[in-house]
Amino acid sequence: MIRRYDFGIPFPTEAVVLDLTPNPEPLPHFTKKGTKLNFFLKLERDTVVYGLGESNRGLNKRGYLYESFCSDTSTHTPDIFSMYGAHNFLLISGKNTFGVFIDCPEKITFDIGYSDYDDLKISGESTDYTIYIIEEDNLRSIIRSFRTLIGESYIPPKWGFGYQQSRWGYSKESEFYDIADQYQNLDIPLESIYMDIDYMEAYKDFTVDPSRFPNFKTMVSDLRSRGIRLVPIIDAGVKIEEGYSVYEEGVEHGYFCEDETGKPFVAAVWPGRVHFPDFINPAARKWFGEKYKILTDCGIDGFWNDMNEPAIFYSEEGLEETFSYLDSIRDTNIGIKESFGMREAIENLSNNPKDYDRFYHNHNGERIVHRKLHNLYGYMMTRAASEGLHSIQEDKRFLLFSRASYIGMHRYGGIWTGDNSSWWEHLLLNIKMMPSLNMCGFLYSGADLGGFGCDTTYDLMIRWLQFGLFTPLMRNHSAISTREQELYQFSSTGYFSKLLKFRYRLLPYLYSEFIKAVKCHEMFFLPLSFEYEHDSLSRSVEDQLLIGESLMSAPVYTQNAAGRYVYLPESMLMVKFDSRLERTCEILEKGHHFIDLSLEEFVLFIKRNKFLMLAPEANNTDSLDCTSFEIIGYSDKTDVLSYDFYDDDGISSKVDLSSMLQVQISKKDSVWKLSNQIPQIKITKIDIMEASVY
Numbered sequence: 001m002i003r004r005y006d007f008g009i010p011f012p013t014e015a016v017v018l019d020l021t022p023n024p025e026p027l028p029h030f031t032k033k034g035t036k037l038n039f040f041l042k043l044e045r046d047t048v049v050y051g052l053g054e055s056n057r058g059l060n061k062r063g064y065l066y067e068s069f070c071s072d073t074s075t076h077t078p079d080i081f082s083m084y085g086a087h088n089f090l091l092i093s094g095k096n097t098f099g100v101f102i103d104c105p106e107k108i109t110f111d112i113g114y115s116d117y118d119d120l121k122i123s124g125e126s127t128d129y130t131i132y133i134i135e136e137d138n139l140r141s142i143i144r145s146f147r148t149l150i151g152e153s154y155i156p157p158k159w160g161f162g163y164q165q166s167r168w169g170y171s172k173e174s175e176f177y178d179i180a181d182q183y184q185n186l187d188i189p190l191e192s193i194y195m196d197i198d199y200m201e202a203y204k205d206f207t208v209d210p211s212r213f214p215n216f217k218t219m220v221s222d223l224r225s226r227g228i229r230l231v232p233i234i235d236a237g238v239k240i241e242e243g244y245s246v247y248e249e250g251v252e253h254g255y256f257c258e259d260e261t262g263k264p265f266v267a268a269v270w271p272g273r274v275h276f277p278d279f280i281n282p283a284a285r286k287w288f289g290e291k292y293k294i295l296t297d298c299g300i301d302g303f304w305n306d307m308n309e310p311a312i313f314y315s316e317e318g319l320e321e322t323f324s325y326l327d328s329i330r331d332t333n334i335g336i337k338e339s340f341g342m343r344e345a346i347e348n349l350s351n352n353p354k355d356y357d358r359f360y361h362n363h364n365g366e367r368i369v370h371r372k373l374h375n376l377y378g379y380m381m382t383r384a385a386s387e388g389l390h391s392i393q394e395d396k397r398f399l400l401f402s403r404a405s406y407i408g409m410h411r412y413g414g415i416w417t418g419d420n421s422s423w424w425e426h427l428l429l430n431i432k433m434m435p436s437l438n439m440c441g442f443l444y445s446g447a448d449l450g451g452f453g454c455d456t457t458y459d460l461m462i463r464w465l466q467f468g469l470f471t472p473l474m475r476n477h478s479a480i481s482t483r484e485q486e487l488y489q490f491s492s493t494g495y496f497s498k499l500l501k502f503r504y505r506l507l508p509y510l511y512s513e514f515i516k517a518v519k520c521h522e523m524f525f526l527p528l529s530f531e532y533e534h535d536s537l538s539r540s541v542e543d544q545l546l547i548g549e550s551l552m553s554a555p556v557y558t559q560n561a562a563g564r565y566v567y568l569p570e571s572m573l574m575v576k577f578d579s580r581l582e583r584t585c586e587i588l589e590k591g592h593h594f595i596d597l598s599l600e601e602f603v604l605f606i607k608r609n610k611f612l613m614l615a616p617e618a619n620n621t622d623s624l625d626c627t628s629f630e631i632i633g634y635s636d637k638t639d640v641l642s643y644d645f646y647d648d649d650g651i652s653s654k655v656d657l658s659s660m661l662q663v664q665i666s667k668k669d670s671v672w673k674l675s676n677q678i679p680q681i682k683i684t685k686i687d688i689m690e691a692s693v694y
């Protein structure tokens with residue numbers, strides 16, 4: 001059951017798709033104080049609080065403070081409060097179990113047992129918002145209900161599940177050919193190469209620098225014919241420059257955000273001074289979205305939207321304040337106060353919340369200050385892109401994901417989790433964040449594998465990829481001036497080749513489970529506690545994840561570990577892969593186990609009475625055969641096992657589960673065979689471990 005409660009006059013964020021009648025009764029569970037958004041709830045000692053999508057720390061959010069305020073946070077240390085997304089959904093699992101979604105585009109603070117371990121406080125300045133309370137029988141059905149409320153998640157093309165290579169700094173044609181050559185010469189799979197800001201002419205959106213990319217269209221099609229796609233970045237800010245058509249059209253039609261006096265607001269990002277398209281205005285959205293055609297006409301079919309919190313390097317007003325402060329101390333004896341003052345004045349130039357009070361959106365003729373709509377900006381930019389791409393080619397799926405987001409954006413694109421660092425801690429953060437993102441509808445997502453900031457190492461790259469094998473977005477991305485981490489940069493590459501070929505073996509299963517999760521409003525990454533709700537030990541496991549209906553992953557995320565502890569809530573089949581990706585299987589009983597896993601070994605688990613379909617190895621989706629499978633599984637006293645397998649052409653926008661195939665295998669005369677005739681697929685080998693044999 002979902003109940004809606006309105007306060008004041010909520011802004012139509014379009015986060016939800018169900019039109020519910022507001023409930024006149026007071027909001028249940030919480031105590032409200034004052035006129036602003038201010039709610040309290042007592043937590044029992046063992047209450048677990050899930051949710052908040054893209055946010056810091058654990059799967060259980062208890063014991064810290066979180067802010068929903070889309071922020072360009074460059075260093076994800078444990079003390080930060082906000083990240084790029086604003087996902088105001090909590091699932092409280094205690095004596096009372098329910099979900100709560102606060103639909104409000106302003107900053108909101110979630111104090112989840114931080115000020116007082118036993119109190120949950122949700123607060124903000126807003127007086128206009130909607131709250132939804134979701135109550136169902138169990139955790140999974142609360143998520144299902146919530147996801148029904150917010151609508152179906154974005155589905156990428158199948159090639160979006162391939163292995164993708166990125167780095168900030170690739171800046172000329174020869175570099176892209178070189179990356180493709182290096183991967184292909186070493187027989188390491190590669191699906192796409194990302195184009196970061198350096199492909200543009202002076203960081204102008206929808207331009208390609210002709211001096212560095214003299215034959216852009218040819219390059220796109222050459223690489224495409226080798227199975228590789230290019231994915232360019234689009235930034236939110238539009239460079240101010242006479243003669244640049246995007247700038248001129250935006251000014252002419254009033255498509256940019258305005259300052260207090262009604263002139264286009266000036267801020268600075270990569271290109272220097274820019275204007276921000278007013279993505280709240282549907283006409284501006286349509287205009288910006290259709291610009292993507294400039295690149296799709298060159299053969300591009302995937303994009304990533306960046307800097308759309310929006311990130312600001314400085315505003316004119318901010319510059320003015322900083323310079324006048326510096327002037328004021330110029331002739332003084334600069335002591336400790338001024339010394340710190342100077343540093344602070346410079347640091348505060350960028351991403352200063354004061355700037356969000358300095359520009360306005362046009363909402364049906366009404367001027368609304370940005371701060372009140374802040375968390376919608378990246379969402380509406382990505383919506384603009386999605387609707388634009390849809391108008392360019394309606395029957396085709398494009399790859400699209402964003403940095404900033406709000407619930408509702410999950411219908412238009414995926415997200416990547418931004419500028420992490422090459423730290424082992426961020427591999428663990430990646431693992432813990434995935435299910436929280438899924439709760440909020442963001443199924444197509446992943447982190448910068450290997451780490452974005454700082455220098456990566458061979459062992460971190462390996463362990464991160466061993467987890468990345470399972471994330472829908474599997475992209476290796478790093479920052480300019482850090483150690484290069486394309487897989488051919490390491491002295492030994494053989495293992496990477498094997499590992500990525502295995503990603504393609506898994507891909508049909510991942511794709512099938514992904515589409516089913518979208519269509520059935522399920523999670524792709526599920527915490528153990530959602531499946532084994534009455535197993536109390538499962539409630540504290542945050543470093544093992546269920547993936548779809550058959551698998552559990554238990555990645556190694558510490559340096560120099562010889563293996564790891566794994567907790568099994570029931571018996572499972574352990575499948576261990578060695579450095580040549582050859583496997584050994586063993587049935588492990590419910591309980592704790594230590595699994596030895598040297599660096600080039602990883603493990604996955606198959607659940608009781610489930611199986612996994614593995615395709616043949618491939619180096620990209622063009623050459624992936626999704627019709628021929630090997631089956632590995634675990635039967636516990638049953639002679640019949642089945643799996644609902646979904647597949648399609650991976651590109652047309654119409655996706656429905658009616659083409660799903662039920663793959664059923666059964667044991668006769670002690671041999672496992674496919675029991676039904678399925679002309680679409682071929683089973684080459686069946687390897688089922690039986691509990692009775694154990």
Ligand code: MIG
Nearest residue numbers: 168196197306403418419479
């Ligand atoms: O201020 O485009 O998160 O992935 O490589 C940095 C350069 C801007 C931030 C993105 C990152 C990207 C980088 N961008």
